Amino acid sequence: MKSNNKILGALTIGALLVASAYAGAEEADPAPIVKADDNGAVPSVTVSATRRNASLQSVPVAVSVLDGDALVNANRTSIDSIVQEVPSVTFRQAGGNKDSTIFVRGIGTISTSPGVEPTVSTVVDGVVYARPGQATLDLLDIEHIEILRGPQGTLFGKNASSGVLNVIGRKSSQETAGFVDAGWYEGNEKRLRVGVSGAIQPGVVSASIVGLYGDYDGNVTNVHAGGGKVNGYDRKGVRARVDITPNKDLDIALIADYLNSTSSPTTTAYKSTSAAFNAGIAPVVAGTENRQVNADIPSDIEDKNKGLSAQVDYRFNGYTLTSITAVRDWDNTQYTSSSAIANSAEASRITAAYPATRDIGTLEFSQASQELRLASPKDQFAEYVVGAFYLHGKDRETYQRIVNNGTAINSGKANYGVKSDSYSLFGESTLNFAQDWRAIAGARWTRDNLSYDHVRTSTQTVAFTGVQPGVQNAGSTSENGYSGRVGLQYDITRDVNTYATFSRGYKGPAYNVFFNMLNRDTLALKPETSDSFELGLKATAFNRKLTANVAVFDTKYKNYQANFYDTVAGAVVTRLINAGDVSTRGVELDLNARPTRELTLSQSLAYTDATIDKFNCPAAAAASCNLNGNPLPFSPKWKSFTRANYALSLANGQVVDFGAEYSWQAKTQYDLFQSADAIQGAYGIVNGSVALSSPVGGWRIALVGKNLTNKSYATNLVASTGYVTRAVPRDDQRYFGITARKEF
Template identity: 70%
Template sequence: MGAVSGVAVAEESSIRPAADEQATLPSVTVTATRREASLRSVPIAISVLNGDLLEQANRNSIDSIVAELPSVNFRQQGGNKDSTIFVRGIGTISTSPGVEPTVSTVVDGVVFARPGQATLDLLDIDRIEVLRGPQGTLFGKNASSGVLNIISRKPGKETTGFVDASYFEGNEKRLRAGISGTLSPELLSASFTALDSSYDGNIDNVSTKKKVNGYDRQGARAKFLLTPNKDLDVSVIADYLRSTSSPTYAVLQSSNTALLQAIAPVQPGLNNRSVVYDLPNAITDFNKGLSAQVDWRNQGYTWTSITAARQWDNEQRTTTSAIGNSADVTRINAAFPATRDIGTLHFRQFSQELRVASPKDTAFEYVAGAYYLHGKDEETYQRIVTTAPGAINYGYAPYSVKSDSYSLFGEGNYKFSPQWKVLTGLRWTRDELAYAHARISTQTVAFPGVQPATANAGSTTESAFSGRVGLQFDISNDISSYATLSRGYKGPAYNVFFNMLNRDTLALKPELSDSFEIGLKALLLDRKLSINLAAFQTNYSNYQANFYDTVAGAVVTRLINAGDVSTRGLELELEARPISRLNLSASLAYVDARIDQFNCPVAAAASCSLNGQTLPFSPKWKSFARASYVVPLSNGLQVDLATDFSWQSKVQYDLFQSATTIQGSVGLWNASVALAAPENGWRLALIAKNLGDKSYATNLVNGTNTVTRAVPRDDQRYFGVNFRKDF
C-alpha cells in the first residue's frame, strides 16, 4: 500500500500541516474500472504510486518502481525490447515480436502493445495504478496477470510552472521543467513538460577506460484540454522520448580458468563491476505518440472515445563472445570468437476505443464498449562471428509481424441491497496474427550462433472470451469486502527471432488464466489507519514461456506452450497517519508461483524435469515500508524527513533451477532530508540510496562455464541532491 501512502505524503509535503485533528488519510481516486471511483469501493487488488514521490526518490523507470510493489518484479536483460514485468510471479520472457506481454501497460487510456515501449522514463506522471491479477474484461487480451495503468497530470486552470533538477554520484543528472495554464478562459488549457537526463554508469570498461551501464535521455510531453461546454472535454496528448544507453551490465560473476586469463585484469565475483569490451555496446530508442480522448456527458451517461497512434524505433549494437549472454570479452580466436550483433526494430500501432459509462449512484452501473488495435513490427538482425582473422560467419534476417485485435466488452454491478453488490463482466476478443521471416547465411550447416538460410511465413486467428463475476459486501461505510472469479486471456504467439528454425513456425495457443480472489479494504480509527488485504489463487494453462535449448552447440531460446503453472498468495497493505505530520506505510506479499505440469518439446536437448519447481523472478516474500515526518520551522520553513526499506527473500532467475542463478535475500535502505518553503514554492533535498551498501543482482544468467549478473543502478551506496522550484 505504498501507493496510497504516496498520495498522502505528497499532500503532506506540499502544504504546511495544521493541527493534529487533520490527521486523517486522504481519499484516493482510481480509474481501474474505466471510471473514477474511490480505491476502497473498487473490488480489485490495487496499489497506487504517487508521481511526485517517485521523482523525489529518484525512481524514474518501471524497473526502479518495482521496489515499492511487493507483488511486482522486473526482468532486466539486454535492452528495453528484452525486459519483462512480472505480477504475482507471472510474466512473459521473450524477445519475439510475435508474443504479447502478460502484464499490460496502459498510459492515459492507451494500451502499449509492446512492453519495451514503457521502460524508458516516467515523465510528468500523476500516479501509477497497479492492478494485480487477470484484468481480462476492461483492459483486454494482454492483461492475464495484471495492468500498469499510468496517468499523467492534467493541465491546471491557473498558470503555474516548475523547475526540478537533480544530481547524483556517478555524474547522474536530471533536469525537468514544465508550465501549465489556461490559453483561453473556460475553453482551452495546456501543459508542457520537458526532460533532459544522463548518467555515466556504474561499470568500468577497462579496455576503453570509460564507464558503461549509463544512459542519455531527452523527452517532452504536451497536453491540451479543450472544454467547449460543461458536458464536453477533449484531451490531446503528444509525447516524445529519445534514449541512448550503454547496457553493459552483464558482468562476470564466475568463469572458467581459460577465460580468467583472457579478461585480466577483471576479476569475476559477487561485487565485480568491471568488463572488457573492445567494441562499444549501444542501444538507441525513439518513442513517440499522439492520442485524443473525447468525453461527452449526456443525461448522466459518459461517452468516451480514445484514438491513438504510437511509434517505437529501437537499435541495438552488442558484442558477445563464445561464453554468451553479453558477457564481457571481445576476442578473435577459436576459444573465444567475437560476435557482433546489430538489430533494428520499427514498430507502429494504432488503436481506437469507444465506450459508455452509465449514470453513477444507481442500482445498476456499467461500462461497455468496443476496442481495436493494429500493430506492425518490422525488424532486422545481423550477426557476425569471427573465429580468426578473416574467418567470418555471417547471418542476416529481416522479419515482420502484423497483428489485429478486435474486442467487445462490458462490466457492471447491481446493488441489490444497501450492502450487497453482484459483479459481472465479459469480453470477446478476436486476434489475427501473421509473420514473415527470412535469413541469409554464410552457413550451409548449423554453426553456433548462425543458422543456415531459411524463409518462412504463417498466420493464425483465435477468438476467446474473458471476464469476471463476483460479490461485494460493504460491512460499513469504511469497510468493504469482495470475492471474485476472473478469467484472463493472452492471444496466440509466434517465436519469431534471428535464428528461427522450422520448429518455430507453428503458432502457440492462447494463454488462459483462471483466478479466485478475496479481499478486504478498511479505513479504521477515524480514518487514521487503512488496511488492504487480498488472497488469491490463479491457474494458467498453455503458459507461454521461453525454454532454453541447445542447437549446434549454442544455447538458444524457444518460445513454447510450457504447460500449466499456478500462483497463490497473500497481500497486505497498511497505511497510518497517527498525527498530521507523520505518515507510515507498509506492504507485504507472499507469492508461491510454481510449475504444475511442464510440457517438454519434442527432441528437446535440455532437461524438462521441472514439475513442482518455482517460476523464475518470483521471490516468495517481498516487502516495502516507508515513514515520513514533517518538522515545522520558523518563517514558514519545514524539514521533511523520509526513509524507506525494501526487502525480498531469495529468488531464482533460471527456469531450470540452476544453483548458480539464485540471488540471496536482499534488503535496501534509502533515506532523504529536505528543507522546504511551501509558501514560496521551493524544496531542497539530500537523498541517500542503498545506505547499507548492499551489492545484488537483478538477473543472473548461465553461459558456457560462466555466470553473469545484471548490475542495477543502486548496486552500491550513492548520494544525490534535488532542488525544485514551483512558480
Template identity: 60%
Template sequence: MKPHHTHLQQFRRSGIRLALASALLSGGISAALAAEEPKETESKKTASEQEAQPSLGIVTVTATRREASLQSIPVAVSVLDGKKLEQSNLNSIQTIANEVPSLTFRQQGGNKDSSIFIRGVGTISTSPGIEPTVSTVIDGVVYARPGQATLDLMDVERIEVLRGPQGTLFGKNASAGVINIVSKEPSADTHAYVDTSYYEGGEKRIRFGLSGTLVPDLLYASINGLWADYDGNVKNVLGGRLNGYEREGARAKFLLTPNEDLDITLIADYTHGTNTIASVPYQSRDAAFNQAISPVQASKGNRTVRSDGKNEITDTNQGISAQVDWRINDYTLTSITAFRTWDNTQNTSSSPIGNNYDLSRITTAYPATRDRGTVDSKQFSQEIRLASPKEQFLEYVAGIYYLKSKTDEVYQRNATTLAGANLVGRSDYGVENDSISLFGESTLNFTPELRGILGLRYTHDDLSFDHIRNSNVPSGIQAAVRSSQPLRKGTTSASEYSGRLGAQYDLSKDVMTYATYSRGYKGPAYNVFFNMFDGNNDTNALAPETANSFEIGLKSAWLDNRLIFNAAAFYTKYKNYQANAPENVGNNVFIYRLINAGDVSTRGVELDVNAKATSRLSLSGSLAYVDARIDNLNCPPTDASCQVNGKPLPFAPKFKSVVRANYAIPLNNGYIVDVGTDYTWQSKQQFVLIPQTDATIQEAYGIWNASVALSTQDGWRFAVVGRNLLDRSYATTLSGNATVSHRFVPRDDARYFGVQVRKDF
C-alpha cells in the same frame, strides 16, 4: 563513453558522504511513496488543526475505467504518487519495481527484451510475435510492446498497479495485471516549475513544465520537458564507463471544454534515449576462466567488463492521442484514439578476440559476435466506451476496442570463429496483429451493502508473420549464424472470452470484503527471431495462454481514517503458458525457442497498511507472499535433464516487503522539513526457467534509502537523497552456465547520494 570526472573522485574521498549519511540517518524516517497523503499541505493548516485532524486522504483511481475511491473497488491495487517517485529518483517502470512487492522487472540486453512480472508471471521472449502478460496503459492508451514504456515517464500524477488478471476492462494482454499510468491535468492557474538534480556517478536530471489557461473557460494546456544524463556504473577496463544513458523528451497536453458536458483531451509526447549496456561476469566455478579475462574477475560485486565493441541501444518513442468525454443525462461516452511509433536500434558485442585473451581457455567455438538489430513498430488503437450513471441498481461500463499493430525487425550478426572465419547472417522479419474486442462489466447493487460483479469480454485476433534469412554459412552447419532461409509466412487467428464474476459486501461503512473469479487471456503467438529454426516448428502458431484466477480481499479504514488496512489472497492457474525454453538443435548448439511450456500457477497473500500516526508522522508498509511455481512443463525433446516441475517461476521471490515513513517538521518561519526512510527486502529468486542452477539465483537482499528536504513558502524545495545506504550489491537479471554467469547491474547497485533543487512559480 564518458570519462569518470576527477571532481567526483574527490567527492567520494571527502567527508561529505559521512556528513550526508549522518543528516539522513538522524531523521530516521523517509519520504512515503504511498498515495494516501492528504491533499491539503501542512503549511496551510494551523498547528491546532494539524494536531486535531490527522487522517489519510481519499485516493481516487481509474482501475475500473471510471473514477472511484481505492477503498471502494473490488480490485487489488497499489498506488504510487508521481511527485514522490520523482523526489526519490524513480523515473521509469523499471525503477519502481522495488516499491510494489508483487511487481518485478526483468532487465535484459535491450529494452525490447525487458519484461514486467506481477505475482511471479510475465513474458520472456525476444520475438515480436508475442504479447506481454502485463499490460502498460498510459492515459488510456495500451502500449502493445513492453519496451515502449521503458524510457522516462513525464508529468505523472499517479501509477496504479492492478494485480491479477484484468482482461475484462483492460484487454487480452493483461492476464497477469496492469500498469495504469495517469498523467496530471493542465491547471487553470498559471504554474511553472524547474526541477534539477545531481547524483554521484555523474547523473544529472532537469525537468521543467508550464501549465495554465490559454482561453478562459475553454482551453487549458501543459507542456513538460526533461533532459537526463548518466555516466554509468560499470567500468570498461579498456576505457570509459557503461550502463549509463542520455535522454530527452517533451510532452504536451491540451484540455478543451466547449461546454460543461464535453471534455476533449489532446496529448502528444516524444522521448529519445541512448543507453550504454553491459552485463558483467558475476561469479565463476572455474578459476582458470577468471584468469583468462584478467583483470576482470567474476564476483558478486563485480562492476567491470572488458569490451572493445559497441554496446549501445537507442530508442525513439512518440505518439499522439485524443480523448473525448461527453456527458449525456448522467451517462459518459468516452472515445480514445491513438497512434504510436517506436524505433529501437541495438548494437551489442560479446567476448572480442585479439585483445590479450588466452584463446586456449575459451571453450566456445564463437568467442566474438557483433550484433545489430533494429525495430520499427507502429500501432493504431480506438476505444469507445459508455459508462452508466452511478448509484443505480445497475451500473456498468461497456465498449468496443480495436488495435492494429505492425512491427518490422532487421537483425544482423557477425561471428568470428576460433579459426578466424567470419560468419555473417541477416534476418528480415515482421509481425502484424489485428485485434477487436467487445467488453462490458456491471455492478448490481442488490442492497446498500451487497453488490454483484459481472463482466465479459470477447476478443478476436488475427496474427501473421514473415521471415527471411541470408547467410554465408553453408547448409547444414549449426552455428551462432545459421544458414540462409527462404521467405516464410504464417497466419493464425483466435477468438476467446475473458471475464470476471464476483460479489462484494460492506461489513460497515469503513470495511468492505470481496470475492471474485477472473478469466485471463493472452493471444496466439509466433516464435519469430534471428536464428529461426529451419524446420516447421517455428512456423506453427502457439496456442493462446489462458488464466483462471480466484481472489478474496478486504479493504478497511480505522480510527477515523487514520489507519487503512487492505489484504488480498489469490490463486491463479495458467494453461498453455508461453515461455522461452532452450533446445539443442545439433552439435551441442542451444537456441531459446518460444513454446507453450505447459501449466504454471501462482498463489499468495498481499497486505497493505497506511497510517497517519500523528499530524506529522505518516507510515506505510506492504508485504507479498507469492508462491509462483511450474506445475507441468513441456520439456524440449532434446533435453532429457529438464526436471523443473514444482520449482519456482523465474523473477518470483517468495517474500517481498517495503516499509516507509515520513516525518514533517513545520518551522516557525513557515518552512517545512521532511525527513524519512524506506526499506525494501526480498527473499532469493531464480532468474531462469530452464535449467535452474545456483548460478542464476539472486540471494535475499535489502535496500535502505533516506532523504531530507526543506520546503519554503515561496516555492523552493531543497533535498538530499541517499540510495542503498547499506551498500548492498544485487542483480536484476542473471544468465549463464556452470562455468560463468553474467549479471545486469541496476542503478542502485551501490550506495550513492544526490541533491535536488526545485522551484515552483
C-alpha cells in the same frame, strides 16, 4: 506446503481481525491524490481502475498506487525502478528495452519475439502500449501509477492475463503555473525537468508542456583503453497536452509525447569456472561484485518513442461516452554482444569455445488503436461500463550477428516482421442489490489475427556458434477468446468492505519470431488462459488514521507461454513454447498509517508462491525438462516495502521532511531451469532522505541517499557454459544525490 498455508491463513485472519476491530470512520469522498491532509488523516486516493473515478478503498480490485512526485523525489523515474515499492511486481533487466519484462504475482513473458503480447499490459493516459519495450523508458510527467493485480480484461481495452500498469499523466491547469526540478547524483547522473501550464482561453482551453533531460555515465568500468564508464543512459523528451472544454458536457484531451534514449546496458562476469574464459576477460576478474568489463566496442542502444492521442468524454443524461484514438511509433537500434568476450578484435582473447560476437539490430514498430466506452449513470441498481477496442500493430526488424572465433569471421542476418489485429467487445456491470452488498459481472470477446514473415541468410550452410543456417518461413493464425469476471462485494460496515471474485484471463496466440528462428518455430502457440480466485478486504480505521487492504489469490494458467532455453549446435537458443500449466497463489497486505499529523507510515507485503505444475517438454529438446514443482523465475516468495516520513514544521513556515524506506526480498531464482548459479540471495536495500521545503514559496531541496548499507545485488543472472553474468542495477552501490524544485 502445510506451513505455507498456515502462514497465509495467519496473515489473512490477522489482517481481517485488525481491520474489523478498529473500523469506525466514514470513508471520505473520492479526491485526487494529495500530499498532505489538514485533519492529519491518511489522504484519500482516487483511482480509475474500474473506469470510473472512485476511492481506492471502495473498488473490488487489488490495486497499488504510486504518486508521481514521490517517485521523482526518490529517483525512481522508469518502470524498472518502481518495482521496489510494489512487492507483487518484479522486473527482468536484460540487454535492452525490447528484452525487458514486467512480472505481476510471479507471472510474465520473457521473449524478444514481436509475435507475442505482454502478460502485463501497460496503459498510459488510456492508450495501450502493445510492446513491453515501449513502456520501460523514462516517465515524463506522471500524476500517479495504478498497478492492478490479477487478470484484467472486462474494463481495459487490451486483455491482460496477469495485471495492468495504468499510468495517469497530469492534466493542464487553468491557472498559469510552472516548475523547474533538477537532480544531481554521484556517478555524474543529472536530471532536469521544466514545465509550464495555463489557460489559453480561460475556462475553455488550457495547455501544458514538460521537457526532460537526463544522463548518467554508468556504474560499470570498461577497462579497455579509452573505455570509460558504461551501463548508463542519455534521455531527452517532451510531453505536451491541450485540454478543451467547449461546454460543461464535453471534455477533449490532446496529448503528444516524444522521448529519445541512448543507453549502454552491460552485464558483468559474475562467476567463472573456465581458465579460457578468465583469460578472455583479463584483466577483469569475475566476482559477485564485479563492475568491470573489457570491451573494445561497448553496447549502444537507441530508442525513439513517440505518440499522439485524443480522448473525448461526452456526458448526456448521466451517461458518459469516451473515445480514445491513438497512434504510436517505437524505433529501436542496438549494437550489443551475445558473448562475454565482448566484441574483441584482439585474437589473443578469442577461442573457439569463447568467440567474440557483435549483434546489430533495428526495430520499427507502429500501432494504431481506437477505444469506445459507455459508462451508465451512477447510483442506479445496475451500473455498467461497456466498450469496444481495436488495435493494429506492425513490426519490422533486422538482426545481424557477426562471429569471430579466432580463425574465421562468419555472420548471419535475418529480416522479419509481424502484423497483428485485435478486436474486442467488453463490459462489466455492478448490480446494487442493497446499500451494503452488490454483485459484479463482466465479459469479454476477443478476436486476434496474427501473421509473420521471416528470412535469414548465413555465410555457412551449417550451424555455427550463435547462428543457424539460412531459412525462410511465413504464417498466419486467428483465434477467438472469451474471458470475464464475476463476484460479490459486501460492506461489513461503512469503513470495511470485502469482495470475492472469479476472473478468467486470456492472452492471444503467439509466434516465436526471432533471429535464430527454425522450422520448428513456425507453428502458432495456443492462447494462454488463466482462472483466478481472489478474496479481498479494504478497511479504514481511527478516523482515517489507518487504512488496511488485504488480497488473497489463487490463479492457475493453462498453455503458459514461456521461453525454453535449448542447446543447438553448441549454442544456447531460446524457444517460446506453450510450457504447460503453472500456478500462482499468495496474499498481499498494504497498510497506511498516520498516527500523528507529522508521521506517515506505510507497509506493503506480498507472499507469492509461483510454481511450475506440469511442464510440457518440447520434442527433441536437448535440455532437461524435469521442472514440475519448481518455482517460476523472477518470483521471490516474500517481498516487502516499508516507508516512514516525519514532517517537522518550523516557526518560519518551512517544513523539514525526514524520510526512510526499506525494501526486502527473499532469494530469487532467475533461471527457468533452476541453475544454482542463477539464484540471487535474499537482500534488503535502505534508502533515506532529508528535505527542506517552503509550501508558500513553492520550493523544495533534498539530500537523497540510496542503498545506504552498500548492498550489492543482481537484477538478473544468466548461467552459460563455464561462466555466469549479472545485470548490475543503478543502486548496486551506495550513492548520494541532491534534488531541487521551484514552482512559480
